[in-house]
Amino acid sequence: MAGSEEKPPVKAIILSAGQGHRLGPLTTSIPKCLLPISGKPIIEWQIDALLSTGINQVTVVTGFQSCLIETLLQQRYGNDGRIETVFNPFFSITDNLVSCWIARAAMDRDFLLLNGDTLFEEVLLARVLNSDPAPVTLGVDQKPAYDADDMKVQLDENGWVRHVSKTLPTDQIDAESVGLVLFRERGPLLFRDTLEEALRHQSGLKAWYLSIIENLASRQLVKACFVPESSWCEIDFPADLIKAEELFSEKKLSRSVTLQR
Numbered sequence: 001m002a003g004s005e006e007k008p009p010v011k012a013i014i015l016s017a018g019q020g021h022r023l024g025p026l027t028t029s030i031p032k033c034l035l036p037i038s039g040k041p042i043i044e045w046q047i048d049a050l051l052s053t054g055i056n057q058v059t060v061v062t063g064f065q066s067c068l069i070e071t072l073l074q075q076r077y078g079n080d081g082r083i084e085t086v087f088n089p090f091f092s093i094t095d096n097l098v099s100c101w102i103a104r105a106a107m108d109r110d111f112l113l114l115n116g117d118t119l120f121e122e123v124l125l126a127r128v129l130n131s132d133p134a135p136v137t138l139g140v141d142q143k144p145a146y147d148a149d150d151m152k153v154q155l156d157e158n159g160w161v162r163h164v165s166k167t168l169p170t171d172q173i174d175a176e177s178v179g180l181v182l183f184r185e186r187g188p189l190l191f192r193d194t195l196e197e198a199l200r201h202q203s204g205l206k207a208w209y210l211s212i213i214e215n216l217a218s219r220q221l222v223k224a225c226f227v228p229e230s231s232w233c234e235i236d237f238p239a240d241l242i243k244a245e246e247l248f249s250e251k252k253l254s255r256s257v258t259l260q261r
Helices: 021-027 042-052 066-077 096-102 122-129 187-198 202-206 210-217 238-247
Strands: 011-016 058-062 083-087 111-115 118-120 136-141 152-155 161-165 175-183 222-226 232-234
Touching: 011 042, 011 096, 021 238, 042 058, 042 066, 042 118, 042 122, 058 066, 058 096, 066 083, 096 187, 096 202, 096 210, 111 122, 118 175, 122 136, 122 175, 122 222, 136 152, 136 187, 136 210, 161 210, 161 222, 175 187, 175 222, 175 232, 187 210, 210 222, 232 238
Parallel strands: 011 058, 011 111, 058 083, 136 222
Antiparallel strands: 111 175, 118 232, 136 175, 152 161, 152 175
16 A cells, blocks of 8 residues: 555563572573473573564563573574674662663564563464554463462453552452563553653662553553463472473473464
8 A cells, every 4th residue: 555664563572681599509500591491491482482473573681691591592593683682781789670771772663571481372472462452461361369479460340450569469369460561552662761760760770660560550551461371381480390391391382373473
């Protein structure tokens, strides 16, 4: 059509600067994102899933043992421009809000923001990418009970996010965040502007990026997207590695849906 332009594809930003102290000796010398699941590092599972859904520009924020991540990514994906890394020199004294700030230059169009410790199948990505339009879309899931470490989510009757917090009262919990957020249209600019403002205050250095999502949710800008059961796994503790091995074995993934975008 005359005068029309094809919309640039979605980018992805993976926050992989942390060490993963709660995994004990397993992460003494290697970052969490390089731990193997069914013979493949977590970061490879993530990038392969992103590439399979048509996302071909990925920025990985590194920190602890950055050189190990950079070497693996170069060996696995080469230097064709699809995968880039940015280094967060403050990873040991700040939280992931600063990692987002380090990667802010990549937030110049629609993008996915991912926790570096979340494994997910392509079907989950496709569900979020094809969700109803909203400036910010938060991937969420439900389960019978939530523990203290879960990032809990409260929703309104129309599926808009009201609150995101680890300390939500039990009677206000409707779901939990799966560690994947999609920003579209004005969403990237809103996130960057709110991020910049938050880091003008000392408290922002120790904040999670979901504190920004909480801020945007107060303006009814964040819509929830429920993801399929058993399509993701967050890795924080040694027991999570066992769960991840069960969910992401080759047999399990052979049943994954390959989706065209």
